Amino acid sequence: MNVNGESISGEVEDRMLLVEFLREHLRLTGTHVGCDTSQCGACVVHVNGVSVKSCTTLAVQAEGGDVTTIEGLAINGELHPMQQAFKDNHGLQCGFCTPGMVMSAIDIVNRNGSDVDEATVRKELEGNICRCTGYHNIVKAVHAGAKNMGG
Amino acid sequence: MAENGVGASVRRKEDYRFLTGKGSYTDDLNVVGQTHAYFVRSPHAHATINSIDTAAAAAADGVVAVLTGDDLAADGIGPLICGVNVTSDDGEPHRAPVHSALAQGKVNYVGDHVAVVIAETLAEAKDAAEKVEVDYGILPAVTDTATAADDDQQQIHEVAPNNQCYNWPFGDKAAVDAAFESAHKVSSLDLVNNRMVTNPMEPRAAAGEYNSGTEEITLHLTTQNPHVHRLVMSAFNQLAPEHKLRVVGPDVGGGFGVKIFRVLRRVGCRLGLP
Numbered sequence: 001m002n003v004n005g006e007s008i009s010g011e012v013e014d015r016m017l018l019v020e021f022l023r024e025h026l027r028l029t030g031t032h033v034g035c036d037t038s039q040c041g042a043c044v045v046h047v048n049g050v051s052v053k054s055c056t057t058l059a060v061q062a063e064g065g066d067v068t069t070i071e072g073l074a075i076n077g078e079l080h081p082m083q084q085a086f087k088d089n090h091g092l093q094c095g096f097c098t099p100g101m102v103m104s105a106i107d108i109v110n111r112n113g114s115d116v117d118e119a120t121v122r123k124e125l126e127g128n129i130c131r132c133t134g135y136h137n138i139v140k141a142v143h144a145g146a147k148n149m150g151g
Numbered sequence: 152m153a154e155n156g157v158g159a160s161v162r163r164k165e166d167y168r169f170l171t172g173k174g175s176y177t178d179d180l181n182v183v184g185q186t187h188a189y190f191v192r193s194p195h196a197h198a199t200i201n202s203i204d205t206a207a208a209a210a211a212d213g214v215v216a217v218l219t220g221d222d223l224a225a226d227g228i229g230p231l232i233c234g235v236n237v238t239s240d241d242g243e244p245h246r247a248p249v250h251s252a253l254a255q256g257k258v259n260y261v262g263d264h265v266a267v268v269i270a271e272t273l274a275e276a277k278d279a280a281e282k283v284e285v286d287y288g289i290l291p292a293v294t295d296t297a298t299a300a301d302d303d304q305q306q307i308h309e310v311a312p313n314n315q316c317y318n319w320p321f322g323d324k325a326a327v328d329a330a331f332e333s334a335h336k337v338s339s340l341d342l343v344n345n346r347m348v349t350n351p352m353e354p355r356a357a358a359g360e361y362n363s364g365t366e367e368i369t370l371h372l373t374t375q376n377p378h379v380h381r382l383v384m385s386a387f388n389q390l391a392p393e394h395k396l397r398v399v400g401p402d403v404g405g406g407f408g409v410k411i412f413r414v415l416r417r418v419g420c421r422l423g424l425p
């Protein structure tokens with residue numbers, strides 16, 4: 001598979017989860033596990049451009065695919081517009097949910113366009129839980145990020 | 152608002168690393184030669200433990216050790232402590248039942264820890280945990296707060312009659328009674344209180360290292376108060392003297408108070424210890 005633009009190959013047990021492969025084999029520990037039961041969204045990555053919960057995806061399901069994790073967003077140290085928007089709008093506190101939030105947010109904008117409305121953002125973030133920040137600033141950040149992504 | 156110094160709005164320093172996936176939470180750390188712990192938990196809310204057969208689990212691939220509450224006790228590892236003690240309004244001191252890190256004799260809630268399997272990989276530990284045979288004698292459970300303190304209710308802990316550890320009233324009862332007394336009309340309603348848990352996004356995690364040369368233990372822990380953890384582990388759990396214990400708190404994925412007190416069951420397995 002291709003991970004953050006790099007071609008990766010490895011032997012894995014058939015039961016290995018994508019998140020385990022990313023965290024333990026590739027040591028990309030930016031993708032987190034908050035629940036491992038598909039509820040919290042801390043583990044969201046993109047597979048072929050679409051957000052998936054990597055805690056409930058087998059590594060082999062992503063075979064041959066394009067995987068992007070939070071580590072793959074910034075280019076030469078310059079934050080992706082969505083990362084920048086989270087920073088500017090205080091869209092994070094402890095940072096544990098943040099990688100999943102940012103990956104989901106980008107997917108929401110990709111699917112709904114950069115003028116996505118607040119109700120849609122709130123509804124589509126339902127698979128991502130944050131316990132510290134409060135969703136108000138996160139939604140604000142997603143909006144700002146959407147505008148920035150639109151150019 | 153001031154531009155700099157006191158009163159100025161400042162940017163958080165940690166955001167860049169959190170936003171780029173470079174935070175360092177406890178589970179992101181690996182210790183050289185580490186082993187993994189997996190806990191066998193009770194499926195019953197209240198049951199006696201008649202026996203635990205760990206032989207098959209201990210013989211499974213990659214397993215280093217399988218420990219039960221009796222093993223911890225034999226090792227002199229003390230129970231979990233209750234960090235907040237409340238004296239009841241009638242002056243009765245807090246009744247805190249003994250809470251062993253791994254249950255001994257009886258489980259008192261669903262998820263109570265019964266055994267821990269330590270293996271070379273997490274998958275091996277999980278597989279072996281399925282082989283731990285526990286014979287439970289199921290007892291009646293208490294699952295309803297409205298009736299939990301009734302006289303005829305099942306008793307969970309001997310030291311806490313009526314299933315009450317303390318009574319902690321707030322407010323001015325006399326004034327409230329007087330207000331009701333003189334009210335034109337009194338309505339009553341039943342209030343259902345949701346169960347509340349403090350639930351940070353980052354689950355409990357710990358990684359321990361033991362240096363047999365210096366006899367020092369380093370514990371990486373998702374914690375809000377490393378010093379308390381060190382004190383409790385030393386004074387109450389008799390793990391090692393304080394100067395031989397180092398507790399490191401890396402980035403923490405939320406705490407909200409619960410990570411001030413250490414939950415020994417997550418760390419008592421002494422990952423990486425011989």
Ligand code: FES
Pocket residue numbers: 032033034035036037038039040041042043044053054055056
């Ligand atoms: S870890 Fe995948 S949804 Fe929580």
Ligand code: FES
Pocket residue numbers: 092093094095096097098129130131132133352404405
């Ligand atoms: S910032 Fe802590 S859980 Fe979202």
